Amino acid sequence: MRPGAWPGTHDACAVERAPAVFRRLWAQRAATNLLEKSHSRCFRLAPAHFTPTRRGSDRRAHDALPPKSSSPCLARISFVATLPFEQARQVVIAQVGQAPLPPxxxxxxxxxxxxxxxEPVVADRDYPPVARSIRDGYAVRSQDLPGRLRVVAELRAGQSYNRPVGPGEAVAIMTGAPVPEGADQVVMVEYTTQSGAEIITDRPPRPGEFINPQGSEARKGEVxxxxxxxxxxxxxxxxxxxxxxxxxxxRRPLVAILPTGDEVVPVDVEPSPYQVRNSNAYSLATQVARQGGLPWVVGIAPDTYDATRQLLEQALQADLILLSGGVSMGKYDLVKDVLRDLGAELYFDHVLIQPGYPTVFGRVRGKFFFGLPGNPVSTMVTFKLFAQAALQTLEGERQLELPLLPARLTAPFRHQTGRTRFWPARLSADGTEVTPLRWQGSSDVVAVARANVFLVADADRQEWQAGETIRVLLK
CATH class of the missing domain: 3.90.105.10 (Molybdopterin biosynthesis moea protein, domain 2)
Incomplete structure (x- = not known):
């Protein structure tokens, strides 16, 4: 590595030769830069004759098409940052947030x-339009308290009283009824004693007590x-x-769902031992519909380039594309090849989470897409964390939330650090305690179906003891 080239170098050969620790530091810096520049920066996939390479777990990015250069190393290498899930989510929101509002x-x-x-919604009148009682009791003049008062009328919600309350008078009033003119306090029934046509109360004068004033909730014309x-x-x-x-x-966005892989068969087919039924299409369609989108299952893309490209080009009619599988480093994971040849731009292609590490987010021909890992639980988790935010934004929603709630562990929990882990768990009925479930990994749909939350284990902490607080994500 030439002197002075590190850190912050644009010399890709130097980066390729750098020790693993420096490559990690570079990836962290790239992640920060991506988030800061997410409104203008993306990464274009490399052309077909470039083959992405990895050098163990320290390599946190894949090859991408760099600017033209006479350097052969620069032509081979450029980085797409690997992000923590919070930053990856913010990149999704920032990028999709630039899209025009839907019809x-x-x-x-x-x-x-x-x-x-x-559209904005404005108040058509004051709310409440008149002062109202918020208790059953008696409308009185506060200067007459405490004392003996003569009951002169009864007033229910929906009625009006056309003369003012005079000295020494009280009007029996129900919750929601308009407070008559002259009265400035409501005395609850519980604070009175009935004596024929009179009431006796020792309640002190408290002007405004148990009265909801006119316009106290909203004024006419207020947004x-x-x-x-x-x-x-x-x-x-x-x-x-x-x-x-x-x-x-x-308008509700149309969301194309495209599972990939020769091992995926329709639900009505009896699978062989090396096949799986198409559960991802159904789980994604349910998640999309629950969030307000219109799910469209395009089909199942087999592990051939031509078929995958044909179905993906069909999917480009949608507002958002969800690809399931085909985004890892396997020999027949063809989705990245097809996206590359369609001119796709990537914003990230890995996230520091488990399950869901090889999650891809980008744009192709003006449409945003996610390449979600093919294992069912990975698909569910990555939709919840990332694709859901994109869908909400494409539907015009601007108040995006992902509540992570605290709960006490009922048992010790331990995991390998380095990635934020989402583990199936059961939250108690009162929401105070959480129990991790036995889980066999990202293909174990049975455990997730029994769970009602995902336990969220921080990337930089290895273990928790029973009774300690940990965050949970509601399913």
């Missing part, structure tokens, strides 16, 4: 649940919901409250 459509309110709002929020049940209730019979939402 909109208008729906009846009853069909808008769980869609993403595409209550911004575009980009998902319409859960509370937001649907708000839309109904302000009289929105029809609502503008973003």
């Amino acid at each position: 909109t459509e208008e729906l009846p309110l009853e069909e808008a649940g769980w869609r993403v709002l595409a 209550l919901l911004e575009p980009g929020v998902r319409l859960d049940y509370s937001r649907i209730a708000l839309l109904a409250m302000v009289g929105k019979q029809r609502v503008k939402v973003y």
Whole structure:
């Protein structure tokens, strides 16, 4: 390595000859640079006559097409950064966030649940429109307390009282009823004693007690919901409250799902011992639909270049492409070859997680794609961590969340450091304790089906004792 070439060198020959420790440092720096420049930077796959090579686990990136150079080593090597999962997720959000907002459509309110709002929603009047009681009791003048008061009327929700409350008077009032003019306090029934047509209370004067003032929730014309929020049940209730019979939402993205591999057969086929049924297409379709997308299973791509390319070109009609399998380093993992020849750009091709290390994210012919590992649990986990965020963004959602909740371990847990590990587990009914399940690895769907969370083991910590707190990710 020439003097002064490290660190930060652009001399690819020097990088290739560098010790493993320096290659690791370079990869970490590349990861940071990728995140900082994610709005403008990508990596183009190498042309067909370049074959990616790896030098053990220390090599954290694969060959990519570099700028033209007279250096033969520079023509062979360029790096796509390997990222921790938090950074990889942020790269996905940053890149997909640059895409234009999707088209909109208008729906009846009853069909808008769980869609993403595409217009601001404003209050059509003050809320509440008048001062309301928030307790069953008596509307009174605070200056008359404590004392004996004469009950002159009864007022239920939906009714009005047209004359002011006078000195020494009280109006029996129900929760939600408008507070009559002149009254500035509500005394709960529990604080009164009935004596014929009168009540007696020792409640002290507290103006405003148990009264929800006019406009205290929202003022007329105030923006209550911004575009980009998902319409859960509370937001649907708000839309109904302000009289929105029809609502503008973003169109649901079409998501192409393309499992790959000769070993994958349709669900209705009896598999041989060396085959597996196409579970990934069904799990991904369910995850896509749950998140608001329209799943489209394109087919099963066999391990031939022409068939894989034909199906992938079909999939380019969708808004997002999910490839399952074919992204590792096996002899017949052809997806990267096809993507390369279609001119794909990569933002990352490995993430420091387990399962799901060889996860690919990029763009081809203007469409974002994920190459998800073929083992079923890897596919499920990597969709949850990365593809779900892309799908939410393509649907116009801007409030992206991935809650990692704390829970106490019921048993010791140990793993190999270096990658964040997502392990199937059971969270207790009250959400306070988590139990790791017996798990045979990323093909073990049985364990994941029994789990209700993934235990999240940090990459830099090896073991936890029973009773210690660890994070969990809800399925």
